[in-house]
Amino acid sequence: xxxxxxxxxxxxxxxxxxxxxxxxxxxxxxxxxxxxxxxxxxxxxxxxxxxxxxxxxxxxxxxxxxxxxxxxxxxxxxxxxxxxxxxxxxxxxxxxxxxxxxxxxxxxxxxxxxxx
Amino acid sequence: xxxxxxxxxxxxxxxxxxxxxxxxxxxxxxxxxxxxxxxxxxxxxxxxxxxxxxxxxxxxxxxxxxxxxxxxxxxxxxxxxxxxxxxxxxxxxxxxxxxxxxxxxxxxxxxxxxxxx
Numbered sequence: 001x002x003x004x005x006x007x008x009x010x011x012x013x014x015x016x017x018x019x020x021x022x023x024x025x026x027x028x029x030x031x032x033x034x035x036x037x038x039x040x041x042x043x044x045x046x047x048x049x050x051x052x053x054x055x056x057x058x059x060x061x062x063x064x065x066x067x068x069x070x071x072x073x074x075x076x077x078x079x080x081x082x083x084x085x086x087x088x089x090x091x092x093x094x095x096x097x098x099x100x101x102x103x104x105x106x107x108x109x110x111x112x113x114x115x116x
Numbered sequence: 117x118x119x120x121x122x123x124x125x126x127x128x129x130x131x132x133x134x135x136x137x138x139x140x141x142x143x144x145x146x147x148x149x150x151x152x153x154x155x156x157x158x159x160x161x162x163x164x165x166x167x168x169x170x171x172x173x174x175x176x177x178x179x180x181x182x183x184x185x186x187x188x189x190x191x192x193x194x195x196x197x198x199x200x201x202x203x204x205x206x207x208x209x210x211x212x213x214x215x216x217x218x219x220x221x222x223x224x225x226x227x228x229x230x231x232x233x
Contacts, residue, residue, distance in 0.1 A: 033219065042120070042207050042223030043161070056219050089159060102149065102168070103211065105221060107161035 002026070004108035006092050012114045013082055020078045021111045025094030032075050033105060034067055035091040036060065043091055049075060050097065082115045089113075117142055120208050122224035129198045129231055136183070137193040137227045139208030147213035150191040151221065152182065155205040164206075167191055198231045205229075 005024045013019050025032050030051050035043035046065070048056040051072035061067075064082075069075040079086055089112050093105040121140045129135040141150065152164040167175045167182045175182040183192040195202055205228050209221040 031219065033221075035221075040225070042209075042225050043221070044223070045220035048219035050219075058220070091161065093161075102166055104151065104163055104166055106163060107153070109158070109160045112159070 004092055004094050004106055006090075006108040006111050008111060009109060010112050010114075012116065014116050015082060015084060017082055018078065018080045019082055019113065020076050021090055021092075021113075022074060022076050023092030023094075023108060024074045025092070026096075026106060029094035029096045029106075030072065031095045031097060031103070031105075032069055033093040033095075034075070034077050035093065037089040037091055037110070038087075046077075079113075082113075084115050087113055087115045118224075119143065119222035120210055120224035122208055122227050124227045125225075126228045126230065129195075129229065131200060131231055131233050132197055134194060134196045135198055135229065137195070137206050137208075137229065139191045139193065139224060141189050141191060141208070141210050143189075143210065143212055145212040145214055149211045149213070150182070150184070151209040151211070152180070152191075152193045153207045153209060153223075154202075155207060155226070157204070161207070165193070195229075200231050200233065203229060203231045 007022045032049045034046040037043040049069040064080045067077045089110045091110045093107045095105045148169045150167045154162045165177045165180045179196045181194045205226045207226045208224045
């Protein structure tokens with residue numbers, strides 16, 4: 001039973017460039033979440049999928065951010081026209097609807113983005 | 117208002133001693149879940165323990181226990197017999213069970229625990 005995986009682990013880009021991150025959830029998990037964590041803070045929710053449907057989006061997710069989960073398996077998070085304020089750790093998590101009320105989210109190792 | 121408050125930016129404990137990490141929460145939802153995660157310097161968030169709002173007993177997982185005081189809206193993590201490998205950032209989180217925020221976890225700012233020999 002492999003955990004949540006994220007690629008790449010690190011990304012350095014220049015301001016104005018587009019970047020895309022990938023998340024592969026635990027195989028039987030149908031819920032997938034994206035969070036952003038800046039230095040010295042706890043993770044902040046960005047968006048949430050159940051299967052391929054995007055059910056919730058935070059106001060943090062500006063028009064430059066888009067997330068997809070086309071076949072209900074892996075997900076991608078794209079940031080267009082990156083800004084220095086986008087520098088953060090982007091965390092992906094997954095959970096199973098079958099876990100009932102607990103619905104524990106299991107996290108991947110994260111993608112650390114640095115915008116120069 | 118903050119959903120999760122962790123008032124201890126840093127805590128120090130000697131190896132083999134017990135330590136309590138504080139967490140208070142704010143919600144009007146009668147049904148909610150409380151979680152603790154550990155984040156080592158590598159960055160991965162590791163799930164430690166869960167407490168449901170309707171659970172009558174405090175949750176325990178090995179050396180971890182959750183001191184749940186519902187009336188005070190506190191969910192403190194107790195680590196017994198600390199080990200050097202427990203040195204990490206610890207986050208308290210909450211998930212509500214209704215409304216438009218159903219899926220998300222709210223996290224506190226974390227407590228940096230350092231275990232010394």
